[in-house]
Amino acid sequence: NWSFGDYFKPEAIAWAWELVVERWGLPANRLYATVYAPSEGDPSEFDQEAWDLWAALFEKAGLDPKVHIVNGNVKDNFWMMGETGPCGPCSELHVDMTPNGDTGGKLVNMDSDLCIEIWNLVFIQYNAEADGTFRDLPAKHVDTGMGFERVCSLIQNTNGFTDFSEKPTNYATDVFQPIFRKLEELSGKKYHDIYPGDEKSDTLEQAIAFRVIADHIRTLSFSIADSIMPGNTGRNYVLRRILRRAVKYGRALGFTGDKPFLPELVDTLVAEFGKVFPELSTRAGVVKETLATEENSFNKTLDRGMEKFEKSAQGKLFPSEDAFQLYDTFGFPLDLTALLCRERGLELDEKAVEILMEKARELSRGAQKKTIVRALDLSTDAVTEFVGFDEDRCDATILEVHEQEGSLLVITDKTVFFTEMGGQEGDTGTLNGHPVSGTQKIGAATAHIISGVQSSTFDIQNSAFIELDRARRAPIEAHHTATHLLHWALHKVVSQDAAQQGSSVSPDRLRFDFNSKAVTPEQITAIEEKVNASIAAGDLVSWIEVPHTEVKDNRDIMQFFGDKYGDLVRVVQIGGGDKTLDGYSMELCGGTH
Numbered sequence: 007n008w009s010f011g012d013y014f015k016p017e018a019i020a021w022a023w024e025l026v027v028e029r030w031g032l033p034a035n036r037l038y039a040t041v042y043a044p045s046e047g048d049p050s051e052f053d054q055e056a057w058d059l060w061a062a063l064f065e066k067a068g069l070d071p072k073v074h075i076v077n078g079n080v081k082d083n084f085w086m087m088g089e090t091g092p093c094g095p096c097s098e099l100h101v102d103m104t105p106n107g108d109t110g111g112k113l114v115n116m117d118s119d120l121c122i123e124i125w126n127l128v129f130i131q132y133n134a135e136a137d138g139t140f141r142d143l144p145a146k147h148v149d150t151g152m153g154f155e156r157v158c159s160l161i162q163n164t165n166g167f168t169d170f171s172e173k174p175t176n177y178a179t180d181v182f183q184p185i186f187r188k189l190e191e192l193s194g195k196k197y198h199d200i201y202p203g204d205e206k207s208d209t210l211e212q213a214i215a216f217r218v219i220a221d222h223i224r225t226l227s228f229s230i231a232d233s234i235m236p237g238n239t240g241r242n243y244v245l246r247r248i249l250r251r252a253v254k255y256g257r258a259l260g261f262t263g264d265k266p267f268l269p270e271l272v273d274t275l276v277a278e279f280g281k282v283f284p285e286l287s288t289r290a291g292v293v294k295e296t297l298a299t300e301e302n303s304f305n306k307t308l309d310r311g312m313e314k315f316e317k318s319a320q321g322k323l324f325p326s327e328d329a330f331q332l333y334d335t336f337g338f339p340l341d342l343t344a345l346l347c348r349e350r351g352l353e354l355d356e357k358a359v360e361i362l363m364e365k366a367r368e369l370s371r372g373a374q375k376k377t378i379v380r381a382l383d384l385s386t387d388a389v390t391e392f393v394g395f396d397e398d399r400c401d402a403t404i405l406e407v408h409e410q411e412g413s414l415l416v417i418t419d420k421t422v423f424f425t426e427m428g429g430q431e432g433d434t435g436t437l438n439g440h441p442v443s444g445t446q447k448i449g450a451a452t453a454h455i456i457s458g459v460q461s462s463t464f465d466i467q468n469s470a471f472i473e474l475d476r477a478r479r480a481p482i483e484a485h486h487t488a489t490h491l492l493h494w495a496l497h498k499v500v501s502q503d504a505a506q507q508g509s510s511v512s513p514d515r516l517r518f519d520f521n522s523k524a525v526t527p528e529q530i531t532a533i534e535e536k537v538n539a540s541i542a543a544g545d546l547v548s549w550i551e552v553p554h555t556e557v558k559d560n561r562d563i564m565q566f567f568g569d570k571y572g573d574l575v576r577v578v579q580i581g582g583g584d585k586t587l588d589g590y591s592m593e594l595c596g597g598t599h
Contacts, residue, residue, distance in 0.1 A: 009148040013148065022150075036102040040100065042056070056129070057071075057075055060075050083097070098123050103164075105170050122156055125150075128150075155176045185278075200213050201213075202214070215258035225248055266298045269298045314336060315338075326359045326362060390420065390450065398422055399422060399473040399474070402469070404417070404465065408453070414455070414459060417448070433475065435472070454472070493506055494580070495540075501523075503522065506520050506566070545581045546581065552587075554575045571594065
């Protein structure tokens, strides 16, 4: 469905028609193609080539292309990556789902649920320039989008395109029906295929809950099976928000919170998708356990939070301070509170709530803020080679010197100083005898921070002798190795899915953040014994650089699958032979040990 210069409009349009009409058998008289036709002020030009190609296909089917090809403006039929960059016209296929299929294209791009877009061809053929012009790309590309579940809905809801009397819906397909049946069994409620717009009732509220839960359990289960766990930041928090929304909708089906219901749906999902997605089967236990832990956690505050919501939901405007309290005290994601407000017809100033949330984050950051020299507004093409894995001192050449905020930033071609990264604190030491309080990365260069000296002290291209503080580095290395041992022991004692979420490694302490169910006192003792036994054994700690392609699928090597790695990666191993990739703890890591 992607072409990078291999084929373009003639092939993409012909193959779309072949699959939709000739293979699937969708009636051609119900199809409408859209092509780009710019309005005044819109970019580029009318896509005549796409129009001609679609016209030939409709004419061959005995249909009038002037009826079955609909022009679309920049909003519907022109894709741009941004103000500048690759872009091009789009061409879509829409299906007339009205009982008679005789609307003549009047519902296309009108947001009607009786005229559904199932196919989109993006023809990436231009580059938008900063001056507003469009340059032809040397190679033309195609990005095809197809609504898989929409097509399933079309085929199943129309009895193979023979009966268009019912309103189409994805939820009437065998993708969702097994989950609905299981929810009916668990809740004692009956699913009814009714939608907003019908008269508001408990039955409609329950129907919406069925659909939300069925949709969300799929997202949650597949994500957790792929080792994305609910958490407090980034995509992990997105998952937690989705889960808590599903739990809230569970109340409409009578799930009181006494017992988690989401884990009960996992086996149904595995039976449906497990053969195609084997990871769902192999990690079903982890999925259930994670869902149960998260659901139990939110159940502890959900009902009290709802009591708080009811007390605050008195006027037309829901108080921003109360919405923040629901987030901060009761764990209500902002989008959940916004949803509750919409259901009650209440207004909520979400921006005001976000300001309160940001103030809280700033206070949190301020409590742990460190004084650093800002190098964010500097840029350089210099490159610094790091030789500090094997050496404590080195000779180097001074490449650049910058003055900033009362300090000097001295960039050299080599350094033994490790710059703070991956939770490990950076090194200190000396450069030509002058104390270095720390370093900062500026692109591919390392800047040594030196205070109390004039810039004239250092001349460009002069030599420099750099030495790190070994007495400070040694405990940092020990603590970093200890975090690897802790990670290994957690996997052995608690779960293979006890995934690292962050760490802090300094000379006097270490901190290791991870996702898992609550660790029992017995497990803590077992972890401590394993780590201490490994330390007492004095096992070899070694590292080796290897191509990422050689180890990316090695499940014995811990790696963070959301991170981006270069072509070469560094594997730190504990135990086994020297650089042999046979240790009991192996982890991709750029730190020192």
